């Protein structure tokens with residue numbers, strides 16, 4: 001079975017307006033390009049085309065998410081407010097989520113695109129899939145947008161998988177450099193969705209992502225935060241996967257695995273301070289595919305989140321697509337030798353201490 005891809009040109013038309021980095025232009029801030037702009041995503045898609053991997057993927061046409069699907073995760077009030085803002089002249093969805101007129105419809109198409117991909121994987125139309133959607137979703141909360149995200153794309157798709165396809169155990173592994181606070185909130189008391197976020201310690205949102213937040217009520221133990229020290233490279237992440245992520249997944253035994261795939265944990269990212277390279281993303285994809293094979297009949301879906309290095313995201317993304325599809329293209333990552341040799345790329349003692357302290361979280365994960 002082939003690998004599915006969700007893509008729509010309109011994703012590139014989500015308008016984050018003038019900013020410098022992520023600070024809106026105005027006052028002493030000279031208007032410049034917002035860091036969350038179409039380039040990284042478009043260049044990844046272009047690389048897939050250029051190396052001809054595109055032709056071997058199954059292209060899935062996204063549909064918009066419905067009002068009922070959105071309100072599984074978001075308050076009606078919030079959804080109505082976004083629609084009204086979008087119909088007017090755009091605005092800000094909450095905290096650091098600038099968007100232009102018509103942004104609501106594009107955000108619906110992103111959430112619906114993740115549902116489309118999840119459905120294609122679940123029904124075996126494709127073996128696995130990657131939703132190259134925009135805007136991202138993992139920071140969006142029940143009643144406000146945050147961190148460039150309007151709606152919780154992954155959370156909305158997980159609800160759909162459960163409600164329509166009866167998938168009662170879903171795992172979300174978030175390797176974006178920022179905490180997946182929105183996905184955490186959506187399932188904090190829900191034992192059916194295991195949420196695991198690996199992120200740079202106290203980065204964004206700064207008041208969330210603590211390892212002490214492990215879920216509550218019926219969902220106790222089903223939320224794992226792995227806050228890694230800034231400067232963590234492939235060795236530190238690999239150790240976290242082997243020590244916490246994979247054992248937790250094997251204990252939970254998901255019927256479907258979703259990766260919230262942000263490439264801002266890459267070494268060249270202008271926002272993140274972590275040091276991953278394409279081989280690391282390739283290896284983590286391989287590891288997660290192995291778990292999905294064991295417990296979920298191979299059902300794995302990557303969903304695009306952040307990643308702001310226009311130069312490097314395409315190579316990290318290609319590595320994930322190659323691994324998902326089992327097709328190795330002729331493309332070599334031209335940055336890989338340089339990045340692999342960076343000081344601190346291996347597991348460092350303080351990173352090991354951090355990860356070791358999280359081992360007990362594995363035993364608290366609810367087993368079937």
Ligand SMILES: [Zn+2]
Pocket residue numbers: 176177178262264305306307
């Ligand atoms: Zn991010």
